[in-house]
Amino acid sequence: MKKFIKLALGIVLTTLFLWLVFRRISLAEIKAAFSNTKPLLLVAAVFFFYIGYSCRIERWRLMLNRDNPKLGWRNCAGPLMASVATNNLLPFRTGDLLRAFGFNRRLGISAATSATTLVVERLLDLLMVATFLGIALAYFGMESSSFIGVGGTFIIAGVIIVLFLLLFSSLFKPISLWSGRYVAKLSPKLSEKLLSEIHKVFSAMEHMTRGYTMLKLISWSMLAWLSEGFVFWLSALALPSIHYPLAAWMALPIGTLVTVIPSTPGYVGTFDFFTAHAMIILGNTPTAATAYALLVHVLLWLPPTIIGGLYLLLYPVKQQNKLKAISS
Numbered sequence: 507m508k509k510f511i512k513l514a515l516g517i518v519l520t521t522l523f524l525w526l527v528f529r530r531i532s533l534a535e536i537k538a539a540f541s542n543t544k545p546l547l548l549v550a551a552v553f554f555f556y557i558g559y560s561c562r563i564e565r566w567r568l569m570l571n572r573d574n575p576k577l578g579w580r581n582c583a584g585p586l587m588a589s590v591a592t593n594n595l596l597p598f599r600t601g602d603l604l605r606a607f608g609f610n611r612r613l614g615i616s617a618a619t620s621a622t623t624l625v626v627e628r629l630l631d632l633l634m635v636a637t638f639l640g641i642a643l644a645y646f647g648m649e650s651s652s653f654i655g656v657g658g659t660f661i662i663a664g665v666i667i668v669l670f671l672l673l674f675s676s677l678f679k680p681i682s683l684w685s686g687r688y689v690a691k692l693s694p695k696l697s698e699k700l701l702s703e704i705h706k707v708f709s710a711m712e713h714m715t716r717g718y719t720m721l722k723l724i725s726w727s728m729l730a731w732l733s734e735g736f737v738f739w740l741s742a743l744a745l746p747s748i749h750y751p752l753a754a755w756m757a758l759p760i761g762t763l764v765t766v767i768p769s770t771p772g773y774v775g776t777f778d779f780f781t782a783h784a785m786i787i788l789g790n791t792p793t794a795a796t797a798y799a800l801l802v803h804v805l806l807w808l809p810p811t812i813i814g815g816l817y818l819l820l821y822p823v824k825q826q827n828k829l830k831a832i833s834s
Contacts, residue, residue, distance in 0.1 A: 513597050516768040523775035527782060531793050539747040539797035547744035551737045551805055558733030559810065562586065565630070565726040569623040572713040573615040584817040585609040591814025594772045594807055608823040622710040626672070630723060631762075633668045634731040636661055639759035646756060646788065672720060675711045682707075734758065734806075741802045742785075748798055753788035757802070760784040772807050 560579075567582045585605060593601030606621040613620075640661050713719065738758045742751035761781035769776045778799040785795035 509598050512768055516597070516770050519768055520770045520775035523769075523779040527775065527779050527796055527799075531796055535793045536797050536800070539745065539793050540801075542746050544744045544746075547740050548805070551740035551744065552809065554733045554736040554740065555805060555809055558730045558737070559587070561726045561730035561733065562627075565723055565730065566623060566627070568719065568722055568726070569626060569710075569714050570613065570615050570619060572710065573619045574613060577613060577615075581613060584814075584821060585613065587810050587814035588817045589814070590810040591812075591818070594811045595815075597771055604823065612821075616710075618707045619710040622707050622714070626711070626714050626723070629668050629672050630727040631731070633665060633672070633724075634727050635759045635762050636665050636668070638731060638735065638755070639763070640665070642756045642759060648756075648787075672715055675715055731758075737805060738802055741805060742798060745794065745798055745801065747794035748785070748790055749794070750785075750789040753785045753790060754798075756788060757781045757784040757799075761799070761802070772803075774803075777803055 563579055563583045563586050566586055567577055567579055570577055570582065585608075588609075589601035589605035591601065592604050593599060602624055606624055607617055610617050610620050643661075714723065735755055735758050738754035738761075739751060742748045742754040742757075761777050761784065764776050764780040765773045767776045778796070781799040781802060782792070782795040785798055786792055790798070
């Protein structure tokens with residue numbers, strides 16, 4: 507019931523933000539804003555999109571390396587893109603569940619490791635988005651409260667907390683083990699399974715948060731988000747109606763952060779409204795900013811949906827055999 511309430515709320519918010527986006531702009535004006543778009547810059551934006559996801563795939567491979575050192579980049583590419591495609595099309599973060607439990611036998615990894623990578627990825631991405639937001643606010647000389655209702659101190663504190671969780675996750679292990687042992691009073695069998703999974707999760711976390719490994723994960727995360735920033739910036743350069751393309755570097759963290767707001771799959775409405783808002787605040791017209799937000803949304807949504815969808819068609823999740831590439 508909670509999931510359906512959340513979905514219903516997402517539909518309502520999506521409808522609201524779409525209305526806010528288009529209430530004062532006609533489709534004819536949007537069409538005119540796309541006139542004289544520079545296709546070569548859009549091709550370059552797509553190129554950087556794939557560079558960014560290549561970095562994300564390599565980051566995931568490094569996380570899974572402990573369970574299966576034979577895993578190659580190509581083995582991890584399909585499942586990751588398939589999970590993104592599923593999130594883009596289905597509600598309830600179904601793609602995350604698919605990646606956590608759907609490809610484990612195929613990749614030769616444990617469910618605990620796979621699920622743990624999702625948590626580490628979210629923390630790394632949050633760290634990068636907060637960092638980009640802080641840099642953009644400093645560059646443009648603006649207060650974060652004008653966008654997200656909080657000050658710079660809150661952003662700095664958030665970065666510190668995320669770094670602490672990434673580097674010192676083992677501090678939470680005693681509490682987790684105590685919880686697992688407490689469950690033994692209710693169900694010894696359940697407690698045994700729970701304690702086993704807790705050990706697996708923290709063993710995976712210790713591998714990922716080890717100094718040198720974490721440094722590589724942060725580096726790949728930075729490259730991934732820098733590449734995505736170029737997608738935003740090149741898209742702005744491709745639209746002649748955008749008078750201040752550098753605003754794209756503010757639109758990147760703002761448009762990403764608001765995806766935590768409940769919405770329909772693909773973040774329709776919420777992403778578009780706040781991305782356009784960031785562009786408007788920094789001097790672009792509402793029509794051009796709206797056209798820009800729609801363009802970036804398509805560039806971020808369409809490629810992974812097509813590639814991930816094709817992978818699922820070629821290698822359905824029900825197929826339990828590992829890919830030949832792993833066994834070789």
